[in-house]
Structures are given as C-alpha cells and as structure tokens.
Amino acid sequence: MSLNLSKSIKELRFFFPQTGSSSLKSFLLKSYTPLKAANPTTPLLIRECSGVEPTVVIRLEKGVEVKKNVASLSESEISTLLTSA
Numbered sequence: 001m002s003l004n005l006s007k008s009i010k011e012l013r014f015f016f017p018q019t020g021s022s023s024l025k026s027f028l029l030k031s032y033t034p035l036k037a038a039n040p041t042t043p044l045l046i047r048e049c050s051g052v053e054p055t056v057v058i059r060l061e062k063g064v065e066v067k068k069n070v071a072s073l074s075e076s077e078i079s080t081l082l083t084s085a
Helices: 023-040 074-083
Strands: 007-018 044-050 055-060 065-069
Touching: 007 023, 023 044, 023 074, 055 074
Parallel strands: 007 044
Antiparallel strands: 007 055, 055 065
16 A cells, blocks of 8 residues: 655644544554655644544645545545545
C-alpha cells in the first residue's frame, strides 16, 4: 500500500474520541509508520479528544484547510482520501 501524499499537503491533523473504537484510530495504528516513512517532512498531528467525531484536517498550500469527517469511512477509504487529496 503506497501512502505517498500530494506535495500540496503541508500538514495532516487527526482527531478521534478517547473512548470507543474508530476506523481512524485503527488506520493510524496500522499505517502511521509507513505514512511517515513515505512523507518524512509532512507534519502528522494526532489528538485524542473527548466528545469529538473522527476527523481529518488537511492543511494545503497558502493555509487552506479542508476538514473531513471520517466517522463513516473504513480504513481503506481513509487511505484513499489521504492519497487522493
């Protein structure tokens, strides 16, 4: 699985709830190391927060931010979202 991100992605922020399971948390547990290895200069920020929906915030060039709720996505769909952004 190739996790190369677009060069326009300047930062990724992942938010997920402390309790319960989520596909985002599972994705990060399995894919953080290959994601960081493929994109060593891209900051990856991970936050466990109470009362939040699983969310990915993608910061692009010129400070543009795209916020995606990933509560209903599977691990493979999250991977596709990140690599096609």
